[in-house]
Amino acid sequence: MREFKILAVVVFFTLLVYVGVEPFAHSQMHAHVEGHDFVYDGTADIEEANTRVEKTKEALEKAKERLTEVQSIENSPQEDLVKAQDAVTKQENALAKAEETVTHKKSFWANVASIAQLDVNITNGEMSFGTCIACHNGAGINMGGVIPPNLDRIGSLYDKNYLIALIKDPAMASNVDHKYANTMMHPMGSVMAMVTSDQQIADIVGYIMQNKVGELEPKAAFEEACVRCHAVRYAKVTQLGDTPEFKEEKDALAHKIKVLDEQALVEAYMGKLPPDLSMMIRARSPHYMETFVENPQTQLPGTSMPRVGLTKENYEKVKTYLEEVGDPSKPAREAIGPWVILFFVVFTILAYLWKKSQWKDLH
Secondary structure (H helix, E strand, O other): HHHHHHHHHHHHHHHHHHHEEEEEHHHHOOOOOOOOOOOOOOOOOOHHHHHHHHHHHHHHHHHHHHHHHHHHHOOOOHHHHHHHHHHHHHHHHHHHHHHHHHHHHHHHHHHHHHHHOOOOOOHHHHHHHHHHHHHOOOOOEEEEEEEOOOOOOHHHHEOHHHHHHHHHOHHHHHHOHHHHHHHHOOOOOOOOHHOOHHHHHHHHHHHHOOOOOOOOOOHHHHHHOOOOOEEEHHEEEEEEEOOOOOOHHHHHHHOOOOOHHHHHHHHHHHOOOOOOOOOOHHOHHHHHHHHHOOHHHHHHHOOOOOOOOOOOHHHHHHHHHHHHHHHOHHHHHHHHOOOOOOOHHHHHHHHHHHHHHHHHHOO
């Protein structure tokens, strides 16, 4: 029985490392935040804004304490007093701005919810939708930092409330309003000047949702949601889409130059070139991936990456595609796994019986 005890110890510690230690260590590499199941009602944004208010209040209190401390020192240098007072003023201004942001986000998302309840006129929606084609025309021309997506599949890809919010205020909807002193400066900000009434927004989104193209394949969902910013070198996908096969090297080089130019534009807009996603599904935990895609600010506050507004179903498709690219052997590995375990179980039993047979006369 000693051999089985040794085997049990080995199995126990192997499982402890594989199931316990490794996932725990992986989980410590990112913030522990709660997701919202890809529901876009402003809850997450308002929570973030309230958290920012609380942190600013704490910073203000520390600045006031420092000012009091400096004032209590006899013959304190005037320069120190000025710096301490400026720090208090700065935090007071930051607090006022943070509280204003909370009020604005509450009002914005309450308005989105009310628009979602309006009766829609599909005919009017189709007419208004035509104004979008000026940019979203499939020409592949970079506008403001990225190539505008085609709109023929957005009804099947994105959440209804997110689409309403996106037309109402693109920067607020994608939760990157911190990048702009005025959200009209967002590359899609001009839509706010063209679509001005709540009813018009409701009609356009009603038309979009009625004209869904059906289920999207994982690759299609990924291309629509991610490819304009992210490359996937393992699948030969760039910010311009799939890389064609070229017969002539000069054609391949010409295409590469176009890709580099596009990447430079994306980098200028985002602040840095978004990472290649070939191995992202294996580099990050499932919880990180889900919460980051749902709302990038929860995992990387201040990031330029916008919230893309995927539904839960379509996030799973994006995840599936990333698994296919980054871990293509996973299905085969999972299929053969039980057989490998069965082999070791049978081998262990046979080895034990052989050992018992060979040593029976020596005990």
